Amino acid sequence: MGVTKTEAYTEAQLQMAGWYKALGHPARIAILEHLLEQDCCICQDLTEVIDLSQPSLSRHLGELRDAGLIVGSTAGNSRSYCINPARWREVQAALNGLFNRFRDGTC
Amino acid sequence: MGVTKTEAYTEAQLQMAGWYKALGHPARIAILEHLLEQDCCICQDLTEVIDLSQPSLSRHLGELRDAGLIVGSTAGNSRSYCINPARWREVQAALNGLFNRFRDGTC
DNA sequence: TTACAATATAACAATATTGTTATAAATAAC
DNA sequence: GTTATTTATAACAATATTGTTATATTGTAA
Numbered sequence: 001m002g003v004t005k006t007e008a009y010t011e012a013q014l015q016m017a018g019w020y021k022a023l024g025h026p027a028r029i030a031i032l033e034h035l036l037e038q039d040c041c042i043c044q045d046l047t048e049v050i051d052l053s054q055p056s057l058s059r060h061l062g063e064l065r066d067a068g069l070i071v072g073s074t075a076g077n078s079r080s081y082c083i084n085p086a087r088w089r090e091v092q093a094a095l096n097g098l099f100n101r102f103r104d105g106t107c
Numbered sequence: 108m109g110v111t112k113t114e115a116y117t118e119a120q121l122q123m124a125g126w127y128k129a130l131g132h133p134a135r136i137a138i139l140e141h142l143l144e145q146d147c148c149i150c151q152d153l154t155e156v157i158d159l160s161q162p163s164l165s166r167h168l169g170e171l172r173d174a175g176l177i178v179g180s181t182a183g184n185s186r187s188y189c190i191n192p193a194r195w196r197e198v199q200a201a202l203n204g205l206f207n208r209f210r211d212g213t214c
Numbered sequence: 215t216t217a218c219a220a221t222a223t224a225a226c227a228a229t230a231t232t233g234t235t236a237t238a239a240a241t242a243a244c
Numbered sequence: 245g246t247t248a249t250t251t252a253t254a255a256c257a258a259t260a261t262t263g264t265t266a267t268a269t270t271g272t273a274a
Binding site: 004 | 116120121124125134135137140157159190192195202203205206207208211
């Protein structure tokens with residue numbers, strides 16, 4: 001029915017899936033890569049970097065913001081976005097927590 | 108329009124987003140966690156672990172399989188699924204490749 | 215062969231996602 | 245004040261996703 005049965009999962013599972021979901025679109029990967037290349041935060045020259053309309057970009061930024069991966073700050077007429085330093089490593093650690101559980105089995 | 112403009116992105120971006128998308132559902136996280144807990148591969152006792160119908164589970168397994176995160180093998184009447192070790196490490200490496208690009212900026 | 219068990223696929227309904235254009239809201243520039 | 249600029253939101257159409265039940269498929273067991 002297009003709707004996930006959220007009540008069946010733990011908070012940790014829902015949170016991890018949420019982070020991955022936020023990362024699960026190439027435009028959002030491209031946005032993050034662009035942010036990571038900058039020394040600092042950026043204003044919205046993103047429309048020149050990513051081939052999407054301004055509203056589409058704005059919503060992708062919104063999803064990354066909702067997931068806590070980036071933070072935005074208003075500076076006068078424009079808006080800057082940065083990687084969220086506090087969250088970034090926390091998310092990395094959580095995601096590695098999943099991957100590190102793997103040990104080559106006896107299959 | 109519900110359809111991603113794939114032509115605007117690099118292969119690497121599309122591949123990475125595809126992997127994360129496969130991980131972006133709590134049922135699939137739960138499936139992977141269950142696989143990781145086992146010493147070895149599992150048959151489909153998953154319906155007892157995850158509160159979904161058998162066809163729904165089968166399709167989630169299919170998505171993980173399509174993303175290459177797990178591999179399935181037929182053993183007589185039943186089917187075993189395992190983590191795909193090569194892909195598993197590849198995805199983890201890609202993930203850390205993304206996250207490690209972050210350096211605290213001068214913001 | 216016939217019946218049973220395990221898994222995948224088909225068909226469908228409900229909701230989510232992704233994109234667009236149009237518009238609102240807020241600040242800047244004149 | 246008026247006009248431009250920048251970003252977010254509303255409204256919408258097209259497609260994707262997620263779940264279900266029903267059915268097909270494949271192998272086991274009697």
